[in-house]
Amino acid sequence: MICGYPQSNIEAVIRCDAHRGSPARNVEKSSSGAMQAVQYTQIKGTSADDTLVGTTLQDRILGRDGADAITGGDGGDSIRGGAGNDRITGDGGDDEIFGNGGDDRIYAGAGNDKVSGGAGNDLVVGEAGDDVITLNSGNDSSFGGGGNDIIRGNSGNDSLWGDGGDDQLLGGTGNDSLRGGSGNDRLVGNSGDDVLFGEAGSDELVGGAGADRLDGGADADRIIAGSGDDWLTGGDGDDRVEGGSGSDIVVADAGNDAYVGGSGFDTIDFSGATSGLVADISKSTVTGFGNDTITGFESFVGSAFADQITGSSRAETIAGGAGDDFIRGLKGADLLTGGEGSDTFVYLKKDLASGTFDTITDFSAGDRLDLQDALKSLKFSDVSEVVNLSSTEQGTMVSVMVADQFVDVALLEGVNSFDATNLLADGMLLA
Structure with missing residues (x-):
């Protein structure tokens, strides 16, 4: 690698052509000829598949075209992969890394790093430190690693995993998969049909638009569905689960939980x-x-x-x-x-209301209608005097005498073979 110096500037810059000669060295030089520490190096690749290795300084590394292998070194580096499918390792220091075009594999390394994946289907691993990771177009995957990380998805179907620390995962558009990992995490699916797992820790999961699947995992979580027909569960712990504007299915789990259906036709299971x-x-x-x-x-x-x-x-x-x-x-x-x-199926007298009745979908042998409270104030010698069963296209309508008139109580759907006396004799009517 051949390195050249500028004619002046105390803050000397090493310009290196990666395809020529030996690797860069730490060099000291001032405009007067005195030796002085170089503050950063600038390393540029070529259109070929380059191997670029930074120094202990604050390096500026540009891969350009080709499938490059870039390692930043210990300083706080600025690394741009350029076009091509690159492998970038930030190493130590607080680095700023841009994958640019291509399907890149980026390992931020130690330090509090800022990483942008760029176009393509990228893999971004934050590793140690509190990292900020921004994905771009493509179906990307990202692992926060240790530290309190922020990972932002974008267009495409992304897979985000916070791993250790208290992380924030933002899915963006597309059908995304988010996993909080250990720690108290915040996961937001945004638009698309997303899958969110809080895993360990007291997490907050927000589904956003789309038909989402949210699972709080262990500990006390808050689950918020947003719009769309969502599937929700708090998991273990004392959770709060809120449905939203769609027709949601909420699956109850262990713990002392608070479940809110929201608008739409919601089911608690x-x-x-x-x-x-x-x-x-x-x-x-x-x-x-x-x-x-x-x-x-x-x-x-x-x-x-x-x-x-x-x-x-x-x-x-x-x-x-x-x-x-x-x-x-x-x-x-x-x-x-x-x-x-x-x-x-139990009916109390105070529950009976003219104009409304229940539909029982699977009344069969072994089941019972309990009308004891509804009939207790009535005098009758035969149950048919106060309970009437009539056939309809849908089944058998059960009506009970209330204030000298029969009031419909329950439709036994698909049943056409009973009368009140037989029901009583078979133990299927408690009167």
């Missing part, structure tokens, strides 16, 4: 619970899988065990899941599914 639940949607409480609060959900899914589920005055979709469940829709035109097991 407790099918992963390890024991039976006591859920009162009207009071926003669920126990049995921690002490949880739920608000703003239109659909509720119970556990595989024996649950007690109470709805609200709104119209809801309630699925008991496996197990022998007790389901009370309360007021509102509810869609009820008992699921596997012998389920009991």
Whole structure:
């Protein structure tokens, strides 16, 4: 490598042509001929595939064209890969690295580095230090490494991993995958259908636009869905999970969690619970899988065990899941599914309202209608006097006498073979 000096300037610059001669040396020279420390070197590659190695000084390295291998050295370097598929290592110091064109592999090294991947499908590894990494066009991958890093995606489908430290990962446009790693991280998917994993630490996950999948992981996290039809779970820990404007599915997990459905038709799913639940949607409480609060959900899914589920005055979709469940829709035109097991659908007198009725989708042998409270003030010699079953195109409508007239209570969907006396005799009607 041949190095030339400028004619003057105390801050001497070494200009090196990478294709000529031996590697650069630390040189001292002043305009008067006295020796003085050089503050930085400037190293330029060629259009070929160059190997460029910096010094312990603050190097300025330009790879130019070709698939270059560039190492910055210990100083705070400025490195530009240029066109081509380059491999760049910042090494020590607080470096500024630009991948430019091509599919580059960039390892920032120790220090608090600033890295821009440039065009192409790049791999950027921050390694040690608090790094700021900005990706560009292409489907890029980035690992923050140790330290509190900021990683920004861009256009393309990017994969971002914070690794150690308290990191900020910003997905940008495209369908991105973000992993927080250890530490208390903030992950933002922005637009696109993104997948966000908080992993360890108390993380904040924001889905943004698109149909996103957000998983808080371990510890106490905050999950915010944004717009789109999202899938959300807090993971272990005492989490707060907020749905947003789409029709979201929120999967409950262990811990004392707060779940908010938001706008849209939202589902809270407790099918992963390890024991039976006591859920009162009207009071926003669920126990049995921690002490949880739920608000703003239109659909509720119970556990595989024996649950007690109470709805609200709104119209809801309630699925008991496996197990022998007790389901009370309360007021509102509810869609009820008992699921596997012998389920009991409970109707209290105060729940009956003219003009609305529930639809039970899977009423079958082993299930029961509990009308005891609804009928307790009525005098009758035969149950058919106060309970009427009529066939419809959809199934059997169950009506109960209220104030000297029959009020529709429940439609047994797909059922056409029962009458009140038979139901009572078979133990399927509690009156």
